[in-house]
Amino acid sequence: MLTASSNPSRVSSSSSFMALLFPRTARPHPDVRGCRLSVGWPILGSVTEVTPRTRRTTWLDVRAWLAGSVQEHSLLVSTLTIGLAWVGSVIGIALSEEVGPRPWLIAAVVVLGLGVAVLEVLNAWAKRRADEAQRGAAARLGVAVKDALRPVAELMAQMPGAGAEDRERLLYQVSQQAASGLYLLFEVDGVRSVVYRLDPSGDVLTHLAYHGRGETPGSFERRDDPPDPAFEALVQNRTRVVHDTGAEPGERGRERGYRTYIAVPVVTGATPYGMLTVDAPEPHSFTETDVAVAEFTAEMLAVAFATAAPQP
Numbered sequence: 001m002l003t004a005s006s007n008p009s010r011v012s013s014s015s016s017f018m019a020l021l022f023p024r025t026a027r028p029h030p031d032v033r034g035c036r037l038s039v040g041w042p043i044l045g046s047v048t049e050v051t052p053r054t055r056r057t058t059w060l061d062v063r064a065w066l067a068g069s070v071q072e073h074s075l076l077v078s079t080l081t082i083g084l085a086w087v088g089s090v091i092g093i094a095l096s097e098e099v100g101p102r103p104w105l106i107a108a109v110v111v112l113g114l115g116v117a118v119l120e121v122l123n124a125w126a127k128r129r130a131d132e133a134q135r136g137a138a139a140r141l142g143v144a145v146k147d148a149l150r151p152v153a154e155l156m157a158q159m160p161g162a163g164a165e166d167r168e169r170l171l172y173q174v175s176q177q178a179a180s181g182l183y184l185l186f187e188v189d190g191v192r193s194v195v196y197r198l199d200p201s202g203d204v205l206t207h208l209a210y211h212g213r214g215e216t217p218g219s220f221e222r223r224d225d226p227p228d229p230a231f232e233a234l235v236q237n238r239t240r241v242v243h244d245t246g247a248e249p250g251e252r253g254r255e256r257g258y259r260t261y262i263a264v265p266v267v268t269g270a271t272p273y274g275m276l277t278v279d280a281p282e283p284h285s286f287t288e289t290d291v292a293v294a295e296f297t298a299e300m301l302a303v304a305f306a307t308a309a310p311q312p
Helices: 008-021 059-072 074-097 103-157 164-185 229-236 288-308
Strands: 192-198 204-212 240-242 260-268 271-280
Touching: 103 164, 103 288, 164 192, 164 204, 164 288, 204 229, 204 271, 229 240, 229 260, 229 271, 260 288, 271 288
Parallel strands: none
Antiparallel strands: 192 204, 192 271, 240 260, 260 271
């Protein structure tokens, strides 16, 4: 029987998302439909609607653009600040050595001093605004993930008291909701999320549910020469992220219509149940945030699979 090794890093990496989804104190639900995060995710008001919002440019947009430009060229701004300060000190030395008043030198020192002050204030303001934007993006991401995966948690809550047939039915619904939720969260062209189930022999992964790109997902069969990357990840209980399947030996993603993927084992303890994958046709489509959300979803699926398993 196939067994999986324990991987504590998987648990710690998804714990922050557990805190976002289930906070200790309730928070008001902001109207965030139509907004977009810098990480490339839509902010969802519900899992069934994504409404883009078009509006005129406002002063807030100008401030955001200015802050982003300063942050992007922070090295140049710092260099200019140092340069102006140095020029000002040189002029100050020259002024002290001159005999008699030199109004133009005094004016130059004042202007340079003001320039240094303005650049320093601008740099500090841009950094503060970037930090605030990052905190706001994280909060909105928490709302989006919670909304997308709320149906999964509600279905899982029904499983412990259900009979064997009902648990199996609920497991399929949980898997379908998880796949649909990830599809809505990942703003990637041609994305597809798939929940795979490991057969009793431990040799074949077949899809239980999927959502996204039209091609029906294929199965993964365990092989030894060369080893199948999916089964290697499952046995090691480690997330596998391939940014470009064309650059990885042994990968057959291009034959199956995708060039990049995230594969997260669905494992409880040492018992493997399946695999969660998210793939896309363009290389380098996913971010570290995408990986963390996929890992958290796989943790939820592992609980559902364990609950649906035959009881002793």
